[in-house]
Amino acid sequence: MKLLITGGAGFIGSNFIYYMQTKYPEYEIVCLDSLTYAGNLTTLSDAIKKENFTFVKGDITDKTLVNELFEKNSFEIVINFAAESHVDRSIEDSGIFLMTNIIGTQVLLDAARKYNIRRFHQVSTDEVYGDLPLERKDLFFTEDTPIKTSSPYAASKASADLLAMAYYRTYKLPITISRCSNNYGPFQFPEKLIPLVISRALADEKIPVYGKGENIRDWLYVEDHCEAIDLIIHHDVVGEVYNIGGHNELANIDVVKGILKSLSKPENLISFVADRLGHDMRYAIDSTKISSRLGWLPTTSFDEGIQRTIEWYLNNRTWWNDIVSGEYKTYFEKMYSER
Numbered sequence: 001m002k003l004l005i006t007g008g009a010g011f012i013g014s015n016f017i018y019y020m021q022t023k024y025p026e027y028e029i030v031c032l033d034s035l036t037y038a039g040n041l042t043t044l045s046d047a048i049k050k051e052n053f054t055f056v057k058g059d060i061t062d063k064t065l066v067n068e069l070f071e072k073n074s075f076e077i078v079i080n081f082a083a084e085s086h087v088d089r090s091i092e093d094s095g096i097f098l099m100t101n102i103i104g105t106q107v108l109l110d111a112a113r114k115y116n117i118r119r120f121h122q123v124s125t126d127e128v129y130g131d132l133p134l135e136r137k138d139l140f141f142t143e144d145t146p147i148k149t150s151s152p153y154a155a156s157k158a159s160a161d162l163l164a165m166a167y168y169r170t171y172k173l174p175i176t177i178s179r180c181s182n183n184y185g186p187f188q189f190p191e192k193l194i195p196l197v198i199s200r201a202l203a204d205e206k207i208p209v210y211g212k213g214e215n216i217r218d219w220l221y222v223e224d225h226c227e228a229i230d231l232i233i234h235h236d237v238v239g240e241v242y243n244i245g246g247h248n249e250l251a252n253i254d255v256v257k258g259i260l261k262s263l264s265k266p267e268n269l270i271s272f273v274a275d276r277l278g279h280d281m282r283y284a285i286d287s288t289k290i291s292s293r294l295g296w297l298p299t300t301s302f303d304e305g306i307q308r309t310i311e312w313y314l315n316n317r318t319w320w321n322d323i324v325s326g327e328y329k330t331y332f333e334k335m336y337s338e339r
């Protein structure tokens, strides 16, 4: 089996590569990643040691490069993780989000069509559904929930989903889509909530929390997400959309306090800052479809997953220290200093 994994130097893509290399050591994997600020080649230093793994530095919007790559390799499955993925950055400037997340997906879909791949899997997000009210704990996103995006990031991801579905309907391209809730685990860039809290708490630095920290997210350990994608790409389910979630709903403030407690750090490190524009209140996923049809269930509880994640950040300080001391420092100051 020959796989193209885009965005594999980022958080979920790299975890997926390690998951696949462990489970299917015979698979040939090519990773295409342009190494934006969120991509990190050191993340893949162990993956690269394997003979049947190839890393290609390149942009998914580069039609010539993408076509050459498909021409040279007879990919059977393409899994598209490559994306601009941070909501805050999309609020600052949406241009690159539209380029990568929409045009990049279109370039990949066209190549997949031209070279007759067996499956194109689009990694999407629950954010395409917008949000749910805090007071309606009975409501969940299903695959039939209408698309109703809040941020430019979510709008770009939803556009990519619609394109993938259009290629299925129009050209019978064998696509699948997964829409997952918030992931956490090793190798997550420290601009996202959980690694941000861990890295700043360890440095005894103030931890910015939007609004009152009431916003609820449904947290899923990254390995559970990888397992769900593995099931989808290995089942004959073309044209289907699957929601993936952990039934692990937590308010941001509780996540922050829980991490501080685990690290024995004081709560006065928390600094409430002006809320994100258009901030979604609650995400909650109904993942009945993937559970009942493909037998997927998350196996890592939040307590276990967060401990593993904290330990990983404690044991891999060089990985994130290099990030937080570099260009990201300027970004952090810009984003939070005047809130």
Ligand SMILES: NC(=O)c1ccc[n+]([C@@H]2O[C@H](COP(=O)([O-])OP(=O)(O)OC[C@H]3O[C@@H](n4cnc5c(N)ncnc54)[C@H](O)[C@@H]3O)[C@@H](O)[C@H]2O)c1
Pocket: 006, 007, 008, 009, 010, 011, 012, 013, 032, 033, 034, 035, 036, 037, 038, 039, 040, 058, 059, 060, 061, 080, 081, 082, 083, 084, 085, 086, 100, 104, 123, 124, 125, 126, 157, 179, 180, 181, 182, 183, 184, 189
């Ligand atoms: N992180 C989450 O909680 C979450 C939840 C649901 C869905 N998703 C989706 O999963 C996917 C992966 O998310 P992540 O958190 O790992 O993101 P990430 O930002 O950590 O990684 C994105 C990767 O894509 C690469 N990339 C960006 N633009 C590219 C381009 N034009 N060409 C080639 N490579 C490019 C980056 O270099 C990086 O390695 C995204 O599509 C995201 O929308 C993420």
